[in-house]
Amino acid sequence: MFKKYDQKQQFLLPLNLESFVSEDHISRVINDLFDTVDINAIESTYSEEGCPAYHPRLLLKILFYGYLINIRSSRKIGGMTETDTAFMYLAAMQKPDFHTICRFRSTHLDSIREIFSQIVALCKEMGLIGSSISIDGTKVKANASPKQSKSSDAIEKEIDKILRESIETDEREDEIYGDSTPYRISEELVDKKHRLEKIKAAKKKMDEEKLKKVNITDPDAKIMKHKDGSLKPSYNCQVAVDEKEQIIVAADLVDEENDLHQIEPMIENVKETLGYKPTIVLADAGYFSYDNVQFLLDEEIDAYIPDNFYEVEKRGKTKKFRKLLFTYDEMKDCYYCPAAFEIPFTRIQKRENEPDLRYYVCKYCSLCVLKNACTDSKNRTITRDPREYLMEDMRAKLNTEEGTEQYQKRMYTVEPVFGQMKQDRGFREFLLRGKRKTKIEFLMMCTVHNIKKIADFAKRRGKSLKEILNMITGGGSQGLNKGGVLAGIANMLC
Ligand code: SF4
Known part of the structure; x- marks a missing residue:
């Protein structure tokens, strides 16, 4: 026995678009979100005259859904509106061609940045964001051959x-x-x-x-070293991820290979998007510099950032005595070595745009039985930056139980985010070229990451996004967080 199979059958009732996707399908979250975001900036660019255009909400929905399921090419997205039920549902059976999709994406790049901020603001209102963030960066290959x-x-x-x-x-x-x-x-x-x-x-x-x-293909991209050791034209993608639900609260793209200068811009970015500064910031050794630590101290942000030698010295992997074994005496401005000899201040090295580096040279090494374990040079030299107390204080903080625990949170806050982008959504290479366009493409990836988190949250609560938004804005009995940006959204939902 087989079930009835007739491709020529007629439907008694007209098809309902809502039946194209299941109740908990993520395209419904995309649909509800893009029905509510403010797109005045995009709409204002359309003319009242001429042939009616495809609705920008339609194009936003299919574009972002495409990015979510690893389809970024406008040709493929256009094709999917003819074959895939989720795309058909989002496009309401309309079939914009790839020229329209491509033109829309490049015309409204800057509005997409605004949409990222709106969705972060929505996450904040939904209570998905706290105040502890992890900052990290990853290199993504440009759309260009090495x-x-x-x-x-x-x-x-x-x-x-x-x-x-x-x-x-x-x-x-x-x-x-x-x-x-x-x-x-x-x-x-x-x-x-x-x-x-x-x-x-x-x-x-x-x-x-x-x-x-x-x-030549993408002059804005820079040759960068990837984790596998390969050198490729790439961009450095930066994110600040909130610990609570792994929401990306700030994102940027830079053409500088190292992360050293990204702390301050990322904190400013977070402040701009969330309206407040984080209380805790976690970042890896690539972000450690005296300027960064001082900036975070001035901002009264509790930072956990190890220096480049912290792990190596902690594990005792250095071949010779670690600097940690030399004790600094602030009163006498000298060091004491592991053999208990005093190492006096000897000279200064002038540096451009940085404070002088102070040198301390031991005079007793030739007499010392520990020399082989201490130095290959004639005399052991210790250098000191006047801001070194910042590193010492940071190391002391990281060495406490609380410090270790805090820093470990970075591993499950920010690191999985890049994993999900690259493994689940195939984001290993940009589709667009040039810094401005790639920046927006990265923001689109960050936006779909946040949409997935919103969908997961709704699923855990067993409610649709519309129901959650109604609850937040006071429409339900279990209001989460009233007012704010959602007041406007509530009006649109009603
Ligand atoms: S080699 Fe020099 S600096 Fe090192 S432990 Fe001996 S005396 Fe001290």
């Missing part, structure tokens, strides 16, 4: 080659056409002209920014 990263010499040679080849093509065409003009310029010449323009623009950027290499 082979297209070239030095100044290589670029000059390629410009010469293209010019030479173009002249040869011209001469060949002269032979064929004589004084008459061909119907249109050959594709070969058009390609060469296009390539030449790109190379010249890349060379200009290289000269302006005094770069050693530049990528």
Whole structure:
């Protein structure tokens, strides 16, 4: 026996779009969210005249749903509106072509930044955000081949080659056409002209920014070392993730390979989005600098950031005596070594834009039985930055039970976020090019991450997003957090 199978059957009642996806399907969360976000900025760019355009909410829904399920190409998203029930539901059976989707994405990049902030504000109102954040960065490959990263010499040679080849093509065409003009310029010449323009623009950027290499395909991307040791044109994606529900509360994209200068901008970013500063900040050793620690102290933020040598010294993995074994005497401005000799201050090293570095040189090493374990040099030298107390205080804090516990939270707050983006959503390479566009593409990835967290929260509560929003705004008996940004949303839901 088989169930009845008839592809020509007629439906008694018209199809209901709501039946295309299950009650708890994540596309419903996307639908409810993008029915409520404020899109005045996008709507204001449309003209009242001419042929009616696809509704921006429709395009936002299918774009963000695509990003959520690892479909970022506008061609594929367009195709899915014809074959996939969730896309059909979100697009209400309309079928925008890929030109429309692509144009919409590039026209409204800046509004997408605003949508990220609105969704973070919504998470805040839903009580999904606390005040302890972890900051981290990951390198994501640009949409460009490493082979297209070239030095100044290589670029000059390629410009010469293209010019030479173009002249040869011209001469060949002269032979064929004589004084008459061909119907249109050959594709070969058009390609060469296009390539030449790109190379010249890349060379200009290289000269302006005094770069050693530049990528012709995406001149904004920089060669960066990835965890597997490979070197690729990439961007450094930064996030600040709240501990409570792993919501990304701030995100940015920079073309600087190391994370050293990202603490202050990220804290400012968090303040701008949340309206308050975090009370606790966790970050790995890549973010440690005296300036960063001092900034966080001035901001009265409780920071947990180890320095680069903290782990190595803690595990005693250094070959020679660790600096930790030398005790500093502030009164006498000297160190005491493990053999109990006094190491006096000897000289100063001047540094650009940094305080002088102080040198302390031991005079007793030649007499010492511990010398082999201490130094290969004639005399052991210890250096001291006047701000070193910041590192010592930080190490002391990290060594406490509470400090260790706090710092470990970083591992399950921020690290899984990049895992989910890269493993679950396939975000290993940008689709768009240039810093401005990749920044927005990264914000879209962060937005869908937060949407997934909202969907998980709703699922745990066994309610639809609409029901939760009604509860928050006072529509239900278990109000979570009344007022705020949701007042407007509540009106739209009613
Ligand atoms: S080698 Fe010099 S600095 Fe090291 S323990 Fe001996 S005396 Fe002290």
